[in-house]
Amino acid sequence: MTSKPTLVLLRGLSRDQRHWGSFKSLLQQSLPHYQVTCLDTLGNGTLLDHKSPLKMDEYGQYLLAQLAEHEIKQPILVGLSLGGMVALSTLAQKPEQIHHVITINSSSNLSPWWQRFSLPWALGHLLFAKRKPHCSRLEYGILQFTSVQQNQNIALLQQWSEYRKEANTKLSNSLRQIIAAATFTVDERLKSVGKVSIVSAMQDRLVNPACSRQLAQHLAAPLFRIENAGHDLALDQPQRLIQTIIQALDNPATTRP
Structure with missing residues (x-):
């Protein structure tokens, strides 16, 4: 157990901690008084063989168990997309155990479905993805619709393609994660929790x-x-995101009871 406050990074749909790339080390360098770590969500990465739940609350329950196992107390959860939903669900269940949650590009039942996930845009890039040497066409398509700064980064594409060969989320788990994200409802208790x-x-x-x-x-x-x-x-703006995380941590809302 570390005495430093801990930032826990959580990735999104069908992604795992490897996909943070250099961001984890950059964040750690910028926040030396914090401990920065990554955890995978059920069905991804180190938890590849687990079945992804259909309900977001179950991801939160498992994350609480992971935090207890690693003896991480009062973490700051930083979640990208589905990872942000997991973080919010965790906070709603045990607000006294979580210091703060920072969501990045997350959606919820508060928005109409066509805003929450641009399916035609994503499918278009996946179906018409170009072939690149030693690269996964699927990963090329994913890079196209998730990045505007690095979508032609062949070295990154090759790295992601290697990740897919080494350990890739099962299709059944990807579909279950999509269902969990599509049905995610913001817990009304969060309105009084703050954080x-x-x-x-x-x-x-x-x-x-x-x-x-x-x-x-x-x-x-x-x-x-x-x-x-x-x-x-x-991936697109790592330094700006780090500055924003620091700003969020300095915000009075972070310490709201």
């Missing part, structure tokens, strides 16, 4: 930035907007 900051990439073409705005308004939470970034904000 939430919302971050939104303004060029997110997968999840409409309006989803973050609706979430922030509903929870009376601070909203931080970042320009020139797509859905994978940690």
